[in-house]
Structures are given as C-alpha cells and as structure tokens.
Amino acid sequence: MSTLTKKEILERLKSEAKTRLIVTPLLHGKQVGDASIDVRLGNQFILFKMHNLETFGPDGKNSNPRLGQERQVFQYGEHFILHPGMLALGATLEYLSMPCDLECQVEGRSSWARVGLQVATASSVEPGFKGCVTLELSNVGTLPLKLYPGLRIAQLVFRTAHPPITCSLDGRKYHLSIGPKFSSIHTDKDSKVFLK
C-alpha cells in the first residue's frame, strides 16, 4: 500500500472509467497537492440539541441520534460558528466516487488544526465508496471558529489497496450520502450481544 503522489492522483482523475477517481466538483487544480486533494466544506450540518436527550447509546429509546441532533443548512456566503468544545457534523462539498483499488484517509489541514479545528476522527474511506464524506468537526481550541461553506477544510490522502477489493456496496451504512449523515450505530446488530 503506497500513498498516491500528485502525478498519480492527476492520472487517476483522468483515467479510464474502472480506475477513475471522481471528486466532484473539483473547483480548482490547486486543490491537488503533492500527495493529497484538498476538499471543501459543504453547507449542510448536523448539530446537537442536548436538551431532550439524557444520554446516547446503542440501546433502547435513546439510540436514535435524530432525537438529539438536527440538520441545518447555511447558504454559500454565510458562516457557521463552531464554539470551543462543540462537535458538529459537516460534509465535504465534493462527492467522491472511489475506484475499487483505492482507499483514502481524511485528514485535517494543518492551518485549521493550528487554531483548534479537528475535522475527522473516523477518517477512513473505503474502496468503492460513493458519496460526500461526513466530517466530525470539533473545536478543541479556545476561540470560536467561523466556518464558511466552500472553504478548504480537509485533505484526502489516497493509497492503493492491493489486490483491489470486490466493490459490493450492499449494506454500507453511509453510502450515497449527499450531506452529513446521522449516526447509524443503533443498526449495529452485534452490539445487542453486549447489552443487558
């Protein structure tokens, strides 16, 4: 498994359908870095409303995240404020279509990390994935952060998966999303084994 360089990424963006990497809309060529692609923040967020949920867990009545979260949309041109200690789900503006022989890691940009923004904790995108990538945005700094939809917020680092996997998309939880997705932890069948 090796990290794709700029030249390899550019080749993948233009290659034949089977091995083509689609990142759309890729607004400017400068988003492609030496070994990554910068991706932009979409305008849809899932925010917490903690007042009507005591706890969250995979069991019983509190397992549906929609009870404690709500979806909000900000126009392009407007901003969203992420306060210290706050977690919000955003998504990449770009829709990804991964070929079956590539996986990628979602990483923060150091410029944002220096002011306290973390963008992804569950950061692996599997081969064959199609959709916008949900970003777990958290502010671990001390100043509120103004985030504008469209800003370059994260980077994707691609690696080859060898040999290529069979791209079966059935049963994937977050497939074909066009914005951030609510947690589907309550659909984990195996967690029931451990619940009293």
Add this chain to the structure above:
Amino acid sequence: MCQGNDGKEWQQNTLRRELLRQASGLAVTARKLEENQDYPNKSPQSLARLVRVTAELLAKTLEDTPDGRLKHVATLLCCDEFLRIVEHSRVSLTPWSMIQATEVFLRKYVGDDAYFIISPEWNYNYGVRTGVFAAFEKALSGLEWFPLDEWRKEVGWGEKLFCISFPRIEKLNVLLHANLGHELGHIITQRKVEVSFEKMWLEKEAEIKERLKNLIRGDASFEAMGDLLKETVAEIKASDDTEKVRQVALQALIETTADKVGVRVFGPAALASMAEICTRWHVDINPIGNGNYPPWRYRLRILAQECSRDLDAISQNEQRIHADIVPFLEWLLKIREFTSSATDMKEIQSNPISAEAYKLVNQALDDMNELVTSSIPDEKKTFSLVENQEEISELIGRLEDQVPPNESGIWPDIKPASLETILNACWAYKLKEISQDKSWCEKNIERLFRLCLKAIESSYVSTTFGPKLIEAYLQD
C-alpha cells in the same frame, strides 16, 4: 344598563384593546420567525420582517387610528397568513439544496432584484403569489395616519418578491419541480398577456356577444316569451355569457403562455412533469367546470408541439439518436399520441361559451408565441434533448455510476451542466431504467432524487464560485 351611542363606544374600546394585543402578538411571532436561521435563503426572513414591521407600526399608531377605521386595521392584521409561507419555507420542508440554484436560475429571467420563497403547500399543485409587497403598500397607503415612509425604510426591499409553492409531499421529487418553469411563466408573462388580451377583446367583444345572442334567441325555451321580453332576456344572458367567454379565454391564454415559457426553458422535462402530474385528474374537463383552466390534454398538446423538434427526430428516424435518450423520447411520443385524441376539443365545443372562448384563444396563439419569445429572448427555441444528446448521455452515464450529473467531461476539461440539462438527463435516465424494469421506481427513485439535488447544488457552486476562484488564484 345605559351605554350611550348604542354601545358603540364599548365596542370601539374593546376592539382597540384587542387590536393592540393582536398586533403585538403578531409582531412577536413574526420576529421569532425572522430570527430563525433555518431557511435555505434570505427571502423568508424578509417576508417575516415585512409582516413584523407592519404589525409594529399598526400597533404604534393605533392611538391615532379613528374609531371608524379600526376595522381596516383588523383586516390588515390578517396578514398573519403570510407567516405560514415563512414557516413552511424552513429547510426541513423544502428541497433546500436546489433553492439557491433555482433562485439564480429564475433571476436570469425575472431580474437580479427579484427574491423568491419556495415553500410547500398541502394541495397537490404548484402555484405562485406575486405582488406581495405592492399589496401591502397599497393597503397601508389608504391609512392616512400610517407612517408609510418609515414602513418603507424599515422593510427595505421587496417590490419583486415571489412566493412559489410546490406539493408538500413531493419535496424531494426534483424531477417534478420542472413545473416551476410554468410558475416562472406566470411571473414574466401574465401581466403582458392580460394587456394584450384586453386589446384583442375590445375588437372582438361585440361580435362574440352578437353570436351568443343569436344562439339565445334561437333557444326553444324562449318561444313562449313576448318579443320585448325575449330581447331583454337575451341581452342580459348574452352579456353574462360574453363575460364568461372573456374569463375562460383569458385564463386559457394565461395558463398556456406560462406553459410555453416552462417548456421553452426546461424542454421535454416540462412536458414530462406536466404529463406525470395530470394523469391523476380528468384530462378533458370543460374549463367552465374547472375554474376556467384549460383541459390538461389541451395543455399537453401545446407542450408537445413545442417539443416537436425532438419528437419528430425520433418519430421520423431522421438522425442518429443516442440509445440512452430513446426510451424517454418514446415515452414523450406516447404523450403526443395521447393528445392526438380530440376529446378535449369536443368537450370545449359542446358548450357555446367555451367554444367561443377557444376560438379566440386559437386566434391569439401566434401573438402569445411572440410574447413568450420577447419575454425570454435568450431561449428563442425550446431546450432540445436531441441537440444536447451527447452531454445528456454523458450525464446519464454518471447517474448509472451513482455519481451526481453535475458536469460533463473529464477533469480538468469539465463543463458544469445547466439546471435544464440536469433535469432532462435525470428524466431520460428514469425512463431508461423504467423501460428495463417496470418496478425500478419503487426501489431507486429516492436515490435519483438525491443525486439530482446534489448535481444542482454542485453545478451552482461551480458556476458561481469557480470563476471567482480562478481569478483569486491568478491574483496570487
């Protein structure tokens, strides 16, 4: 108990107190909606501000309101119904990802100073409300104590505010939203149609009335009447019927002209979406029994005529047509076949009023075509599937790969797809899939809606911000 003035003083005092409470309550409710951030664009907040400022100033000036005018204030406070539009335009109730893109698209035709609220209604219908600001201004200008200048200053804008509605349960059915083109037609042509029609009506009214009068005179039920009575009754009935002819003809021209605008800008997608929506109703109903609206079959026929370049291309097998769009074109051809039956015209001819009205409509159609062309000079021809088949086929390929159809080409040589191209590609893809699997919609239609919505959003971002980014990087 003596109240003097027949209790009027008591009534006015009570009304004044209640109006103050109602206006204050309305202002508070409007402010809450104005402060809400949960809208896909700024227009709903502006409408809330319009209601809030109106309520606040009516409350503030209530002391100066003469007793005899309190009822007018009460009527004006019924403007709370506009808050329903604001409330319904929240993100959770609208296809939010297409709102900004649709607003930009509509402004291309209506002007950069136009604002739109797109919200659901519970009727299974599309609609548009125009002139909201002007209606407020006109009503308030009749209140001589009302500070109209202060109101204008605080409200700030709004001459061109349009509230467009779509069927609530079809929020995600973005393909059906090609019907918004018809509402655009109302916005840009309705007034012109009315003016043009009135001119024509002045020329034709007398002869229409005379023909109707002759018909009435020949009615067997008139036989028993004396000549003078017969003539008086014929005159009264002919006047009523002539007015009905005017109403039926005007409504037909307003609707068909709006239809023509819709199909001109969205092409076959407009025909398809109207065909889908009207299958649930009686398509030949006489306008007189249907709020003066033209029969659906009549409207479909006009739309199919506008799409004749595409339909002739497939029916006459004149040019190579990409296999991807053939199922859609074949489905559209069936719509044209459906309109070849003249059952709607028989229904229209069965009543002398509708028969006269549609005689007039047919005479005016050429003028209306010119009016449509002059209203949207950039779209002299209807958007054509066949002319854009390479791009549409490529977009269908993206849909088959479960990728939004927002652009064609291979990066970096890409071209963002226009709203009308995206909608037509999605329609063509849908019909292609249905032609292979009749039950396709049941499992897959929501996925198509999502991809279409994302495509519209992405294309909007590319066309709006892409050129600015290039400029910004060049300056670096």
